[in-house]
Amino acid sequence: MTQLPHSTERKLGLVIDLDTCVGCHACVISCKGWNTENYGAPLSDQDAYGGNPSGTFLNRVHSYEVQPQNGHAQLVHFPKSCLHCEDAPCVTVCPTGASYKRVEDGIVLVNESDCIGCGLCAWSCPYGARELDVAEGVMKKCTLCVDRIYNENLTEVDRVPSCVRTCPAGARHFGDLGDPDSDVSKLVAERGGIDLMPEQGTKPVNKYLPPRPKDTIEDQIDVLAPLLAPIAEEPKGFMGWLDKALEKL
Amino acid sequence: MHPAPSVIVFTTLSGLGFGLLFFLGLGLPNVTGWVAFTFFVIGFGLSVAGLLASTFHLGRPERAIKAFTQWRSSWLSREGWCAVAALILMGLYSIGAIFFAQRWGLLGFVGALFSILTVFTTSMIYTQLKSIPRWNMNLTPAMFLSFSLAGGALLAGQTALALISLLIAALVQILYWRQGDQALARSGTNIGTATGLGDRGSVRAFEPPHTGTNYLLREFVHVVGRKHAEKLRIIAFSLGFFIPVVLLIMPVNSVATKHFLAAVAVLSHLAGVATSRWLFFAQAEHVVGIYYGKR
Ligand code: SF4
Ligand code: SF4
Numbered sequence: 436m437t438q439l440p441h442s443t444e445r446k447l448g449l450v451i452d453l454d455t456c457v458g459c460h461a462c463v464i465s466c467k468g469w470n471t472e473n474y475g476a477p478l479s480d481q482d483a484y485g486g487n488p489s490g491t492f493l494n495r496v497h498s499y500e501v502q503p504q505n506g507h508a509q510l511v512h513f514p515k516s517c518l519h520c521e522d523a524p525c526v527t528v529c530p531t532g533a534s535y536k537r538v539e540d541g542i543v544l545v546n547e548s549d550c551i552g553c554g555l556c557a558w559s560c561p562y563g564a565r566e567l568d569v570a571e572g573v574m575k576k577c578t579l580c581v582d583r584i585y586n587e588n589l590t591e592v593d594r595v596p597s598c599v600r601t602c603p604a605g606a607r608h609f610g611d612l613g614d615p616d617s618d619v620s621k622l623v624a625e626r627g628g629i630d631l632m633p634e635q636g637t638k639p640v641n642k643y644l645p646p647r648p649k650d651t652i653e654d655q656i657d658v659l660a661p662l663l664a665p666i667a668e669e670p671k672g673f674m675g676w677l678d679k680a681l682e683k684l
Numbered sequence: 685m686h687p688a689p690s691v692i693v694f695t696t697l698s699g700l701g702f703g704l705l706f707f708l709g710l711g712l713p714n715v716t717g718w719v720a721f722t723f724f725v726i727g728f729g730l731s732v733a734g735l736l737a738s739t740f741h742l743g744r745p746e747r748a749i750k751a752f753t754q755w756r757s758s759w760l761s762r763e764g765w766c767a768v769a770a771l772i773l774m775g776l777y778s779i780g781a782i783f784f785a786q787r788w789g790l791l792g793f794v795g796a797l798f799s800i801l802t803v804f805t806t807s808m809i810y811t812q813l814k815s816i817p818r819w820n821m822n823l824t825p826a827m828f829l830s831f832s833l834a835g836g837a838l839l840a841g842q843t844a845l846a847l848i849s850l851l852i853a854a855l856v857q858i859l860y861w862r863q864g865d866q867a868l869a870r871s872g873t874n875i876g877t878a879t880g881l882g883d884r885g886s887v888r889a890f891e892p893p894h895t896g897t898n899y900l901l902r903e904f905v906h907v908v909g910r911k912h913a914e915k916l917r918i919i920a921f922s923l924g925f926f927i928p929v930v931l932l933i934m935p936v937n938s939v940a941t942k943h944f945l946a947a948v949a950v951l952s953h954l955a956g957v958a959t960s961r962w963l964f965f966a967q968a969e970h971v972v973g974i975y976y977g978k979r
């Protein structure tokens with residue numbers, strides 16, 4: 436059904452910390468690893484070992500440089516996967532009903548056996564969170580690891596999305612953003628979590644935590660620095676005269 | 685956006701075909717027998733060829749029938765319904781005109797309505813996408829509808845109507861280009877809002893997530909073809925509107941010459957609309973390009 440539910444019982448999603456992400460791409464690989472062999476069609480690669488490799492991924496990490504008015508530029512690593520939007524345009528455009536948003540937890544999924552691969556949902560997503568798989572001809576997107584988070588065959592610690600479980604920096608958090616008392620909601624409130632492209636009106640569930648201001652870089656970078664000061668003093672004698680003479684020229 | 689030939693062929697031909705069916709449904713011209721047969725063959729041929737071309741870009745064309753299920757929310761689904769309704773209604777109407785030399789007026793009127801509604805639903809598939817600001821404008825349906833009516837009137841041999849609708853379509857085209865060129869800036873989406881880092885300074889895409897290409901770049905980021913956009917606009921405008929109008933107002937006496945000029949006008953218009961459609965796709969910036977520092 437491609438009509439959006441009026442509200443969902445829960446709003447499961449991710450909170451991504453741009454302050455701690457180190458840009459290692461471990462979540463990208465772990466996402467691909469889990470999702471290529473579980474829910475739905477595999478995530479195919481084309482020309483994987485050739486000169487022009489390309490493939491389907493559900494999560495990708497960009498890197499941006501922010502240059503403030505004054506001070507040093509900052510590098511921000513920026514993981515991006517489906518934001519499980521409340522007002523998901525990708526759902527309503529779908530002609531077949533393959534794209535849907537679940538009432539029970541708000542996860543946006545694709546029923547691959549109904550998908551005709553028209554690509555319109557990917558056109559409608561401003562974030563580039565959907566990729567049409569070249570080999571399968573159907574739309575792939577982040578499932579919020581729906582086959583892990585409820586999976587009783589996994590130990591409890593593993594019942595979180597693969598990317599969250601893998602992140603070595605703890606930059607990805609998973610939880611119910613519809614519940615103001617959940618850990619993720621508290622984290623968002625505390626750190627001033629933001630929406631991406633709010634003007635697009637998609638109301639993303641996933642939130643991004645902005646990087647904290649960096650410590651100021653002082654002139655004296657180290658307490659031992661004075662001891663390392665260059666020993667060359669003002670030149671004396673002939674060299675001193677030469678120095679002054681050259682200066683005057 | 686990647687200007688996929690299948691979609692350009694589809695929107696150009698079916699727009700023209702349904703435009704012709706619209707006028708035939710209204711009895712302009714009011715034809716019967718073999719003449720009617722020829723007109724309807726052209727109308728159905730163009731619209732069906734266009735619809736078939738549109739299935740070429742599906743990943744799973746064998747399941748296309750499922751696209752009829754979501755008419756409540758999806759413009760693509762509504763387009764499917766309108767197209768089928770228009771073809772069935774006009775099919776029945778054409779039987780009266782071809783075999784019984786009769787014009788079943790009401791049927792023709794409803795068929796005409798669904799024909800033009802099909803063009804409207806096609807345009808709404810593009811117009812609804814906020815992610816592509818250049819399409820997300822009221823002028824998009826205006827452009828599709830005016831082009832379809834102009835082409836339809838030309839094909840239907842309605843010289844006076846064709847002249848008026850060509851002039852309207854030309855005006856809409858210019859307005860569309862003018863407003864479209866500012867659409868991305870006006871949408872308010874930029875690398876600052878895309879990353880949420882805009883209030884800290886100027887943001888620059890430093891490193892893409894992958895060294896090779898991917899579906900997103902292939903489908904949505906088409907920078908190469910925009911180089912010649914200005915020239916192509918002139919070509920599209922001349923072929924699509926200027927030349928047909930000149931050919932229509934040319935004073936000729938012989939009927940044969942008149943028909944010949946009309947045929948040239950149709951072909952020129954078709955080529956012009958196809959060029960304009962190519963630009964419609966190639967120039968459309970999907971905001972996902974911003975994440976890659978491209979547009
Ligand atoms: S991020 Fe894109 S694919 Fe995911 S729900 Fe939002 S619009 Fe749909
Ligand atoms: S590609 Fe599949 S899921 Fe996406 S809109 Fe088309 S049919 Fe629906």
Ligand code: SF4
Binds near residue numbers: 465579
């Ligand atoms: S939640 Fe699962 S599917 Fe989504 S990005 Fe993380 S690992 Fe990939």
